[in-house]
Each structure stands twice: as structure tokens, then as C-alpha cells.
Amino acid sequence: MNVSVCRIEFRLPENHSLKGKRHVVKSVIARLQNRYKVSVAEVDNQNLWQLVTLGVACVSNHRQHADETLANVVKFIVQNYPDLELLSSDIETFP
Incomplete structure (x- = not known):
């Protein structure tokens, strides 16, 4: 069993309130969970x-599958949310 974890940081340059941020974050989380069947949470900067x-986070029998899934998650965010400015994304895998 392999567990891959990705930390994704991005900026909302056009956002002006926590309410607006919540709206965007909830949308991103719901779409990621529905499309990729991964666990997602806002972990910092609330x-x-x-x-x-x-x-x-993604759990899989194969390390490559878990890493590819998380790489696809990052690509999905970049492609589907052009208003978000990606600052960083780091993927770690634990055997």
C-alpha cells in the first residue's frame, strides 16, 4: 500500500473576502473529490x-498510480480554474 500526499498552494488575486474564498475552495474540493476520488482538505491559511x-491524499497499491493521480489533480486545478495562481505543489509518497 502506498500513500501519496500533495500540498498545493495557490493565490486568489481577484478575491476580496473570506466568503468569496470559501466559495472557490468548496467548489475546488467538491470537483476534485468527485472526479479523482481523493481526500482533500484546506490545511493552512484559513x-x-x-x-x-x-x-x-491518495491511497493505491501502486506508487506510480498514486503519483499520477496527484499530478493530474494539479493539472486539473490549473486548467479549470484560470483565476487561481499556482504558487507551489509538492508530492510525497510513503510506502
């Missing part, structure tokens, strides 16, 4: 209205 840090 009180900053222009910064979002998501933690995404």
Missing part, C-alpha cells in the same frame, strides 16, 4: 482571504 493551501 484566515487569509487570498491564499489557499490544500492537502490532497
